Amino acid sequence: MPESAVAAVQRRRRLPTVVTQGFQRMAQRGAIDRTLRGGATPNYGFLAKSRPMKKMLARLIGVGIRPEHVRTPTLGA
Numbered sequence: 001m002p003e004s005a006v007a008a009v010q011r012r013r014r015l016p017t018v019v020t021q022g023f024q025r026m027a028q029r030g031a032i033d034r035t036l037r038g039g040a041t042p043n044y045g046f047l048a049k050s051r052p053m054k055k056m057l058a059r060l061i062g063v064g065i066r067p068e069h070v071r072t073p074t075l076g077a
């Protein structure tokens with residue numbers, strides 16, 4: 001693969017990666033770390049009432065804002 005193609009992919013993926021990792025860090029600091037240290041669990045009741053919001057945040061934290069899909073040639077075609 002040419003270096004120019006690799007550089008283009010890196011440029012395209014930089015901002016989505018930074019944003020996705022920022023949301024993941026916020027989730028880690030805001031809820032997970034606090035809970036593991038025995039502190040008060042944040043009240044996210046407003047999320048429990050909103051199924052679309054829960055789904056959106058779960059996808060954002062787990063998959064990211066720009067998921068990539070690997071395309072492979074069809075075998076036997």
